[in-house]
Amino acid sequence: xxxxxxxxxxxxxxxxxxxxxxxxxxxxxxxxxxxxxxxxxxxxxxxxxxxxxxxxxxxxxxxxxxxxxxxxxxxxxxxxxxxxxxxxxxxxxxxxxxxxxxxxxxxxxxxxxxxxxxxxxxxxxxxxxxxxxxxxxxxxxxxxxxxxxxxxxxxxxxxxxxxxxxxxxxxxxxxxxxxxxxxxxxxxxxxxxxxxxxxxxxxxxxxxxxxxxxxxxxxxxxxxxxxxxxxxxxxxxx
Amino acid sequence: xxxxxxxxxxxxxxxxxxxxxxxxxxxxxxxxxxxxxxxxxxxxxxxxxxxxxxxxxxxxxxxxxxxxxxxxxxxxxxxxxxxxxxxxxxxxxxxxxxxxxxxxxxxxxxxxxxxxxxxxxxxxxxxxxxxxxxxxxxxxxxxxxxxxxxxxxxxxxxxxxxxxxxxxxxxxxxxxxxxxxxxxxxxxxxxxxxxxxxxxxxxxxxxxxxxxxxxxxxxxxxxxxxxxxxxxxxxxxxxxxxxxxxxxxxxxxxxxxxxxxxxxxxxxxxxxxxxxxxxxxxxxxxxxxxxxxxxxxxxxxxxxxxxxxxxxxxxxxxxxxxxxxxxxxxxxxxxxxxxxxxxxxxxxxxxxxxxxxxxxxxxxxxxxxxxxxxxxxxxxxxxxxxxxxxxxxxxxxxxxxxxxxxxxxxxxxxxxxxxxxxxxxxxxx
Numbered sequence: 001x002x003x004x005x006x007x008x009x010x011x012x013x014x015x016x017x018x019x020x021x022x023x024x025x026x027x028x029x030x031x032x033x034x035x036x037x038x039x040x041x042x043x044x045x046x047x048x049x050x051x052x053x054x055x056x057x058x059x060x061x062x063x064x065x066x067x068x069x070x071x072x073x074x075x076x077x078x079x080x081x082x083x084x085x086x087x088x089x090x091x092x093x094x095x096x097x098x099x100x101x102x103x104x105x106x107x108x109x110x111x112x113x114x115x116x117x118x119x120x121x122x123x124x125x126x127x128x129x130x131x132x133x134x135x136x137x138x139x140x141x142x143x144x145x146x147x148x149x150x151x152x153x154x155x156x157x158x159x160x161x162x163x164x165x166x167x168x169x170x171x172x173x174x175x176x177x178x179x180x181x182x183x184x185x186x187x188x189x190x191x192x193x194x195x196x197x198x199x200x201x202x203x204x205x206x207x208x209x210x211x212x213x214x215x216x217x218x219x220x221x222x223x224x225x226x227x228x229x230x231x232x233x234x235x236x237x238x
Numbered sequence: 239x240x241x242x243x244x245x246x247x248x249x250x251x252x253x254x255x256x257x258x259x260x261x262x263x264x265x266x267x268x269x270x271x272x273x274x275x276x277x278x279x280x281x282x283x284x285x286x287x288x289x290x291x292x293x294x295x296x297x298x299x300x301x302x303x304x305x306x307x308x309x310x311x312x313x314x315x316x317x318x319x320x321x322x323x324x325x326x327x328x329x330x331x332x333x334x335x336x337x338x339x340x341x342x343x344x345x346x347x348x349x350x351x352x353x354x355x356x357x358x359x360x361x362x363x364x365x366x367x368x369x370x371x372x373x374x375x376x377x378x379x380x381x382x383x384x385x386x387x388x389x390x391x392x393x394x395x396x397x398x399x400x401x402x403x404x405x406x407x408x409x410x411x412x413x414x415x416x417x418x419x420x421x422x423x424x425x426x427x428x429x430x431x432x433x434x435x436x437x438x439x440x441x442x443x444x445x446x447x448x449x450x451x452x453x454x455x456x457x458x459x460x461x462x463x464x465x466x467x468x469x470x471x472x473x474x475x476x477x478x479x480x481x482x483x484x485x486x487x488x489x490x491x492x493x494x495x496x497x498x499x500x501x502x503x504x505x506x507x508x509x510x511x512x513x514x515x516x517x518x519x520x521x522x523x524x525x526x527x528x529x530x531x532x533x534x535x536x537x538x539x540x541x542x543x544x545x546x547x548x549x550x551x552x553x554x555x556x557x558x559x560x561x562x563x564x565x566x567x568x569x570x571x572x573x574x575x576x577x578x579x580x581x582x583x584x585x586x587x588x589x590x591x592x593x594x595x596x597x598x599x600x601x602x603x604x605x606x607x608x609x610x611x612x613x614x615x616x617x618x619x620x621x622x623x624x625x626x627x628x629x630x631x632x633x634x635x636x637x638x639x640x641x642x643x644x645x646x647x648x649x650x651x652x653x654x655x656x657x658x659x660x661x662x663x664x665x666x667x
Contacts, residue, residue, distance in 0.1 A: 059580060059660045080584050087582020098577040098664065102255050114244055115582040159581070 004068075005166055005199050006033035006056065011065035013051050013222075025051045027222040028065070033167070033201065038193045038232060040202045040210035043219035050171070052219065053203050057092060057169050058085045070166040087115050091160030093170035097152040099144040105131060105155045106140045112162040130158040134188060150181030157188055167199040168192070174209065186212065190234040245591050249598040252567070263563040264603035266556025267643065271607025271636045272614060273549035278635075279615025281542030282627040285535050299352075299383065300498060300526040302505055303487035304330055307514075307521045323519055330520040331484030336513055343508060347496035350379030352489040355475035359465065360433030362416060369415040371408070371468040373433050375475020381407075383491050384469070390421040391444030394471050398443075402473035406440035409448035409466035421445045431468065438478065440470065490524075498528045553639070556603070557647040564596050564651035575655050576663025589649075589656035596648025597641055604640025608633060 013026040025048045033039055043049040054060040055067065058074055061082075067074045070089055077085065086092075091112075099108050109127035118126070131137050134154040144152055153173060160168050170189065174182030186209065192198045202213055210216045214232035218225050253260040304326065309317045337351050357373035376384070381393060389410055398405050408416075408424065417424040430439045448466050476483055492501060502524045509522035568575070575588060583591075612628055619626035 054661050057580070059664075080586075083579070083582055083584040086580055090580075092580045094577075094580075094664070098573060098580075100574055100577060102251060111578070112581045114240060115578075115584075115587065117240060120240065163582075 002034040002036055004032055005035045005037070005070055006031065007066075007068040008032070008056075009066045011052075011055060011062045011067060013048075013055065013060070014063045017063070025222050026055075026062070029219075029222075029224060031217065031224065033199065035199055036193075036197045038189070038200045038202070038214045040204060040213035040216045040230065041219060042204055042207065042210045042216060044205060047219045048222040049203055049219045051222075053169060053171055053201075056167075056201065057090050058082045083115075087112055088163050089166040091162070091165040091168040093153070093156050093160050093168060093173045095172040095175040097144070097149070097156045097176075099152055099155060099159075101144060104141045104143055105136060105147070105158075108144070108155055109159045109162055111159060116163050126162065127158070130161050131155070133161070134158045148181070149177050150184055153177065153181075153185050154188060157185070157192070161192070161196075161198075167201055169201050169203070171203045172205070173202070174206075175204075187234060241587055241590065242594075245594040246598065248591060249595040252595060253598065253602075256567075259563065260599060263559055263599055264606065266559040267553065267600050267603030267640060268556075268607040268610060270549060270553025270556045271604045271640060272609075272611035273552055274546050274639075275608055275611025275632050275636055276614035276618060277542060277545045277549055278632045279612060279626055279628055280618045280622070280624075281538060281545075282629050282632075283615075283619040283624040284622075285538050286627045287624050288531065288535055288538065300490040300492055300501060300505065300524055300528075301487065302332070302490060302509070302522055302524045304332060304520050305523045307517070307519055326486065326520060328482045328484055330517060331482075331486050332488060332509070332513075332522065333484045336509065337485075337488065339512075340505070340508055344501070344504065347493050347501055349491045349493055350382045351377075352379035352383040352491060353377050353472060353485045353487075354380045355472055355479060355481065357470070357475050357478050358434045360431040360438075360468075362412065362429050362431050364416060364429065367416050369408075369412045370463065370465040371412065371431060372465055373406075373431060373438075373468045373470060373475070373478075375470045375472040375478075377472045379489075379491060380472070381469060383489060384467075386446035386449070389445045389447050391425045391442070393444060399471045399473060402471060402477050404438065404440050404474060405443045405470065407444040407446055407469040408442055410445055411448045411461055411464050411466045412468070413445055415462055440468070498526050502526060502529065553643065557600075557643040560596055560599055560643065561647040561651060563599075564592060564648055565654070567595070568592065568651050568655045571655075572658065572663045572666040575658050576660050576666065579658070579660035580664060585656040588658075589652045592652030592655050593645060593648045596652065597644030600640040600644035600648075601637065604636050607640075608636040611636070 008029055008031040011026055011029040011031075012024065015023045015025060029052060041049050041052065051060070055062050056069075058069070058077075059082075062075060065075065069085065072085065072089070074082070074085060092098075099105075100111065106124070106127050109130055110123045113123040113126060128137070128140065131140050134157055136151060136154050136158065139147060139151060139155075144155070147155065157168075157173075160170075168189075173189070174185050177185060189200055189202070190212070193200055202209065204210055211230050212232070212234065213230045216226075216228050216230050218227070306323060309323065311317050337353070341348055341351055353376070355375040357375060359370070359372050362369045362371060377399070378393075391407070393407070394403075394405060397403070406429075408429075410419075410421070413419055413421050413424045416429065417427070424442050424445060426441065428439055428441050430437050446469075448464070473483070490501075490505065492498060505524040506522060514521045578588060611632075615628070616626040
């Protein structure tokens with residue numbers, strides 16, 4: 001059995017604590033994610049999957065429960081330590097790409113390396129390699145506004161890979177793309193999974209995309225209501 | 239270090255992206271800094287002018303003179319009518335002995351006491367050649383304080399001084415006019431001077447270099463018509479004037495280290511308690527241009543400061559403008575802030591990024607303002623016919639000041655950015 005990348009036990013998240021509007025969004029989630037796994041988390045909007053993603057991504061802390069990421073007890077971390085975890089352990093891929101405006105592709109990819117304190121020379125080298133990996137080597141000095149949606153998402157994926165994170169956390173990565181470019185992005189995830197052995201967590205509401213992953217977790221009303229195996233196969237290739 | 243360089247790069251980038259906005263924001267800083275610098279430049283020019291002209295006329299010297307004692311009426315009010323006050327008599331004057339005692343008392347602080355006796359203007363005429371002179375008798379202190387450069391010959395001997403010998407020192411102008419510039423011939427020659435309707439004959443013992451002094455400015459005259467001093471021993475001048483050997487005024491040349499204010503007090507105290515206590519109508523007063531100079535220059539400093547403070551208000555308004563624009567910029571870039579945080583930026587690095595952006599705006603504005611300020615100051619100094627003095631401190635001051643404004647007014651917005659919740663920021667539309 002592969003090593004556990006993520007171990008969550010009894011994760012509870014409440015909002016507006018102590019007010020009449022108190023809301024329990026996550027009601028005790030137990031979740032293990034293994035190294036090299038390609039996992040999908042599916043759920044309707046309002047199911048709590050975004051909240052779960054925020055906690056996995058160390059953007060937020062659980063109200064209760066324990067969360068161990070790559071051997072680190074995240075639930076005990078301070079804010080400044082969370083920044084470090086996001087920087088080194090997590091690679092975010094957002095639905096809306098979130099590239100930094102007026103900053104070229106190369107510098108966007110360099111960003112996490114910069115916050116990690118990597119030297120300029122190494123930053124450029126690593127970023128070039130990553131952009132080559134995602135097939136964007138000919139667009140390195142293009143600004144985000146000069147790139148198409150699919151290209152932007154590929155740059156974003158390269159950026160997510162920058163510090164060689166423990167997991168890549170992709171939140172509806174194809175949500176803003178048409179089916180063709182969305183397909184290309186999914187192909188890229190499959191490639192990273194197969195060739196680089198990356199652990200990828202895909203958050204989606206699309207059953208078709210989820211089916212491509214190795215394991216599918218379904219969330220409803222803040223609880224895991226189902227877990228099944230997916231094909232783990234790239235639909236366009238196989 | 240990496241992050242710091244990157245932050246400067248980023249700041250310049252975001253300024254370039256919003257050129258018009260950046261310029262308008264900077265305008266407040268530019269106006270503020272340039273007016274402060276301009277005022278400081280003009281102020282410095284004026285005070286250096288003042289110092290220059292004061293040192294020319296020997297501001298370090300102290301004048302002492304015999305003056306009327308203040309008179310009081312029966313109510314103890316000072317009377318300013320001098321009608322029924324008696325005239326000054328030779329016995330009211332300062333004597334050579336008093337001066338000697340005084341010099342001994344304050345040996346440390348006094349270089350010399352200068353006294354002089356003017357005989358009057360006169361003309362030298364000799365075989366068709368002529369020169370205009372002002373005959374003036376002085377002691378050693380006077381000759382010292384005149385600060386004339388001896389070109390040929392010598393000063394007076396002690397004997398000549400005490401005997402009241404008919405010897406004199408002439409300027410090189412006199413030598414030019416009377417001896418065709420031959421100083422050797424001049425020394426030892428006898429010249430006759432028409433003065434006050436009498437004719438005196440002096441033996442020339444020395445030639446000094448003529449220098450136009452502060453009082454001889456105005457229409458430049460030809461050297462042939464220039465009046466220069468013919469210095470003679472004081473005793474000689476006294477006897478020519480048939481006056482006694484006492485003085486109603488004297489100039490004290492003080493050591494550079496001497497405390498002028500204190501010496502003024504000491505001098506008044508010395509003369510008045512030792513010699514003038516019993517005098518019914520006269521006393522000795524002392525004053526110095528240097529105290530006047532101090533007053534003037536502190537007044538000037540105060541005025542400069544006051545105007546600078548007003549200009550500083552412009553700077554304050556400029557700073558608030560920077561803060562305002564930073565708030566706007568942060569709101570606009572909420573998503574970017576969220577993204578940066580997701581990528582691992584700490585609160586501190588976000589704060590640094592925006593503070594540096596504010597500093598860059600302010601420092602660029604400060605430098606532009608400084609250049610404008612120096613130009614404005616130089617033009618203003620030219621207009622008031624003063625030499626512009628650009629102080630290094632004003633340059634350092636404007637850079638530090640604008641950096642400080644950047645930090646001060648950038649901190650609040652930057653801190654706001656740093657404290658943003660990454661989830662909220664990422665969700666911001």
